[in-house]
Amino acid sequence: MSEQQAAPASGPKVKKFMFVNRKAPYGTIYALESLEVVLITATFDQDVSLVFIDDGVYELVKGQQTKAIGIKNFSPSYRALDGYDVEKLYVDQDSLSQRGLTEKDLLVPVEVLDAQQMGQLMAQQDVILSF
């Protein structure tokens, strides 16, 4: 991968990390925990991809208002990811359409992939972490 070749020759090997997000944002802690691990991984200058599958696509829905449930709305953090050079966000097409969502409903730019493309992407990773 060209990104890996760009790493300093003396530095540690850059690995390709994929974070697989498959849970809705507030029912469980998984979505938030994933985001925190993503930020940690990015701090170590690794090659990070995030994918959103099944209920994970709900993490990216615009207009989340959590005040009345007493939980911090962490969805703006997804917009801050590019500040950490995390720019590879992928969403599963079927998961979106099954939920009546389109790319326009999402709060960040993403690349929408079909299942086969998603499988290809997974095959390219060094490490896959599921949330």
Add this chain to the structure above:
Amino acid sequence: MLHIVNKSPFQTRTLDTCLRMAKPGNALLLIEDGIYAATVGSATEERVRQACATLKVYALQPDMDARGVTAKLIDGVTLVDYAGFVDLTVEHSTSHSWL
């Protein structure tokens, strides 16, 4: 790639999503409640049989034994013990533990 699924196919969509994205030649290991997918007469039997055509499918025997369903194993699915589980993770460069 080794896909590891530990949830009952009747409780979550994890297995379905995994099967949708797994590439031919990948391995699938069913553990914990995931092993119920590998039992004959279940609603998932046909899906697992189809998966066996393109994937190598394994089930963790201690989990099948614990749940009393070892005799119902779908033929085409290979039983492994804990040492076999370790071997699979060594044989495949990447493991994806679906959650």
